[in-house]
Structures are given as C-alpha cells and as structure tokens.
Amino acid sequence: MNLPKRAEDAHAALAAAFNTGDVATVLNMYDFNGIIVPAPDQPVSGREKFEEAIRSILAIEGTMEINTVYCLQTGNIAVGRSEWNIKNGEEVKISSKGVEVMQQQADGTWKILIDHAFGALEDMKPQG
Template sequence: MKSAKTPHEVHAVLAAAFNTKDVNVVMNVYDANGIIFPEPGKEISGRAQFAEAVKSICAVPGVMEIKTVYCLQSGDVAVGRSEWSVTDNGKTQVAAKGIELMKQQPDGSWKIIIDHAFGAEANLIA
C-alpha cells in the first residue's frame, strides 16, 4: 500500500486503505500513538483500542470517499479538513466532516496523529 509522501495525499491514501477492509493496511496510515474519534464524543487511544475502532469502521459495507476541503502545512505538521462518506450500492451508510492532524515521519511519509472524524460537524459541541 502506498504511503502519503505529502500531507495533501493523506486523505486519498486513507480512503484507499479503508477500501481494502484490512485493519493492518489502515493502521499504517495512522500513528497509533495518537487518538481517533470514531464517533462524536468517543476518544480512543492506545494501539489495541485504536485497532478495534478501525476494525469497526472497516466493517461498514461500501466504498469510502474522502474529499480534502483544505490542508494547511507548517514544517512537519499539517491540519486537514475533510468531507467523507461510505456508500454502498448508491446508499450512504455514513458521512461526516472531519479534521485530521498529520505529522511527517522520520522516513518522510505522513501519518495521521489525530483523526476527529466528525470534528467539523456544525452541531458538534466540544
């Protein structure tokens, strides 16, 4: 599986990884020492819990698409805003607006360290 060479590639690489439905492939897009919010108000950290959250998302039937609304980079960190969905046979299974914090790795690739999948929803209260 291709790794993201720039922060602007992260969303496309993440969607392709999720579409493999392989938890290990998806986990390679993340820094598993980070955090993920697989649903509003639910923060997950720790490698085992992180993998379980990814497994649940991979279980949603359909194809994931991610549109990058913006990606802002400063040195070895970047923040992205996304609009994503999983669609199966023309029916949207889940869709949201997310915010992702990415960090460049020692090998030059980029990984997500914070994935707030619903972080840009208008009705979300922090």
C-alpha cells in the same frame, strides 16, 4: 503498503486502503500515541483501541470517499479538513465532516496523529 509522501495525499491514501480492505495500511496510517474519534464524543487512544475503532469502520459495507476541503502544512505538521462518507451503492451508510492532524515521519511519509472524524460537524461545536 502505500503511505502518503505528501500531507495533502493522506485522505486519498486512507480511502484507497479502506476500499481495498488493506487493514495493515489503514492501521499504519495512524500514530497510536494519538487520538481517533470513531464515533461522536468517543475519543480513544492506544494501539488496541485504534485497532478496534478501525476494524469497526472497516466492517461498514461500502465504498469510502474522502474529499479534502483543505490541508495546511507547516514543517512536519499538517491539519486537514475532510468531508467523507461510506456508500453501499446509492445508500449512504455514514457521512461526516472531519478534522485531522498529521505528522511527517523520519522516512518522509505522513501519519495521522489526531483523527476527529466528526470534528467539523455543526453540532460538534463547543457550547458556551
């Protein structure tokens, strides 16, 4: 299991685990007390819901790419903004812009506490 030792490496570690089908590492990248948004407007929390969400993402056939737009860290908390996609050959299966909040663990590794995979899309802005 290869968990990131730097917050800015979380996106690359997540993509690598996804692309090798390493379910255990993908699951370990997350704090199940947090929130994951695997589909627009569908936030979930808790181990069972996290696992269900992650398995549904892993079921998408293709290669995941995650580009880090930025990663800002203060102490043991970091926020990242990503642009990601899953492609099967040239076909884009899914593409989005996400926001992730990460927390450093006691062992120095980083876990994702909040993963809003669609949080930076223009149409996800609050109305008002």
